[in-house]
Amino acid sequence: MSHFSSAFTAASSVSLPPPSFYVSVSKRSFIYCCSSSQSTTTVVNGKFDGKIVERDEIRFGLPSKGRMAGDTLDLLKDCQLSVKQVNPRQYVAQIPQLSNVxxxxxxxxxxxxxLLSGDLDLGIVGLDTVSEYGRGDEDLIIVHDALKYGDCRLSLAIPKYGIFENINSLKELGQMPRWTVDRPLRVATGFTYLGPKFMQENGLKHVIFSTADGALEAAPAMxxxxxxxxxxxxxTTLRENNxxxxxxxxxxxxxxxLVASRKALIQRKGALDTTHEILERFEAHLRAADQFMVTANMRGSSAEEVAERVLSQPSLSGLQGPTVSPVLCKRDGKVAADYYAIVICVPKKALYKSVQQLRAIGGSGVLISPLTYIFDEETPRWRELLSKLGL
Ligand SMILES: Nc1ncnc2c1ncn2[C@@H]1O[C@H](COP(=O)(O)OP(=O)(O)OP(=O)(O)O)[C@@H](O)[C@H]1O
Ligand SMILES: O=P(O)(O)OC[C@H]1O[C@H](OP(=O)(O)OP(=O)(O)O)[C@H](O)[C@@H]1O
Ligand SMILES: [Mg+2]
Incomplete structure (x- = not known):
């Protein structure tokens, strides 16, 4: 177990001056004050003399509540990683398939x-949260950037009415002559790092930010x-609030x-292997999730001739070409193959087109089954991860 208590707060995020404040657009550091039984240590940006605190287990952070929680557990379950949580108020759990996690x-x-303080090694959150609270810290590495749920965008919105009626772009908004040092554009947001950074990058000068925890859409009307x-x-929320x-x-x-601490991956025993396994399971499942396995019978003179016909159709080329096997039956006392069974994977959205193309080349008895996993030799994201780690 860690020598340090986990209950530290990022100093930069606790004391946002109410009700509105000028935010420095320069990069700010996290400062954590950590106390052990012997001493008090200051850890800047989660680095403790560049070393991690020793412990045996790999710690995996999952959203405890809110809209990410259920989908995250569903993804893990779909990857045969069942999280054993006795009740929803218990904050620690095990994954039997990953004994060190x-x-x-x-x-x-x-x-x-x-992740930044070294109290977790791996986590699943929205990219918005990593970007806002990670503040570009190099210790954070995105291991899988598209888990295919929690889709949303961080977007600037203005009223449809009044002085904004004819304003439809950021450029037009920035060029409104009314924004001055004394009367800047007032933006309400929970994203007090990304907001000012975005405005600065886009050259909007006279901007002031205020923050609140929710129901921000009410701020302009109020x-x-x-x-x-x-x-x-x-x-919907934008529309309902004009x-x-x-x-x-x-x-x-x-x-x-899926995000990880670089230090943990490099220094913590077992962390990289565990991440590899989780990544492989995720990739195999997510790749399979948008494909169907299609089998069909086709009359033909040889496996090659049948394969030629299949490969002539754009939607039917399969993962690495079609699998073609003879369907053997007995005719006049002799075993022969008049038909061939073909197996291919097709994207779900191209399903009907694929069936039409199969029929057009003589396919019959077309069977469609869901795919659960596609394990390739190696996942491209694993290679990318190793290269980001300099390994
Ligand atoms: N419409 C949406 N609004 C907000 N978050 C969304 C939306 N769609 C997807 N998300 C994702 O869900 C995450 C927010 O989840 P949730 O609202 O449960 O947590 P939170 O508000 O960040 O937590 P807290 O309750 O601690 O403030 C976002 O960070 C984002 O990645
Ligand atoms: O585009 P929509 O589908 O309408 O979703 C957007 C809304 O959802 C989120 O709020 P949330 O439900 O988390 O409530 P909160 O603002 O009180 O946090 C977000 O802050 C927006 O208000
Ligand atoms: Mg919320």
Whole structure:
């Protein structure tokens, strides 16, 4: 177990001056004050003399509640990694298939903070959370960038009415002459790192940010802010509050990601192997999730001739060409192959087109089955990870 208590707070995130404040757009550091039984140590950006604190288990942070929690457990279950949590209020759990892993349920932002402080080694959160609370720290490595749930975008929105009626782009918003040092554009957001950074990168000078924990969409109508910067998925909340997104106003496209601490992967025994296994399971499942396995019978003179016909169709080329096997039957006392069974994988969205193309080349008895996993020789993301780690 760690010598340090985990209950530390990122100093930069606790004392946001209410009600509105000028945010420095320079990169700020996290400062954690850690006390052990013997001494008090200051750990800057989660680094403790560049070394990790020794412990035997690999700690995996999962969202404890909210919209990411259920989908995260579902993904793990689909990858045959069942998280054994006795009740929802228990914050530690096990994954029997990964005996060296300890799951810790935490709020998404705390997962990122604890990866940086070295209290977690791996985590699953939205890319928005990694970007906001990770603040570009090089210790954070995105191992899988597209877990295919939690889709949303961080986007700037302004009222549809009044002075903004004819404003439809970030450029037009920035060029409105009314924003001055004395009367800057007021933006309400929970993203107090990404917001100012985005405005600076886009050359908007007179901007002031205020923050609140939720229901930001009310701020313009209440006269508290001119614009909001918040997550959007269906767009319903914006619409219901008479707000609109603008061209060039998307800060970030987000979905759930698997993120790791670089130090943990390099220094902690077993961390890299465990990450490899989790990554392989995720990739195998996610690749399979949008494909069907299609089998069909085709009359033909040889396996090669049948394969030629299949490969002539654009939607039927399969993973590495079709698998073609003879369907053997007895005719006039002799075993012969008049038919061949072909097996291919097709993207779910191309299913009907594939069936049509199979029929067009003489396919019959077409069977469609769901695919559960596709394990390739090596996943491209594993290679990328090794290269990011300099291994
Ligand atoms: N429409 C959406 N609004 C907000 N978050 C979304 C949306 N769609 C997907 N997400 C993802 O879900 C995450 C937010 O989950 P949730 O609202 O449960 O947690 P949170 O608000 O960050 O936690 P907390 O309750 O500690 O503030 C986001 O960081 C984002 O990655
Ligand atoms: O585009 P939509 O599908 O409408 O989703 C966007 C809304 O969802 C989130 O709020 P949440 O439900 O987390 O409530 P909160 O603002 O109180 O956190 C987000 O902050 C937006 O308000
Ligand atoms: Mg929320």
């Amino acid at each position: 300890e799951v810790w349920f935490q709020r998404p932002k705390d997962i990122v903070r604890k 006269g508290i802010a001119d614009a909001i910067l918040d997550l959007v998925s269906s767009g 707000l609109k997104e603008i061209e060039g106003g998307v800060v970030l496209e987000s979905q759930a990601v």
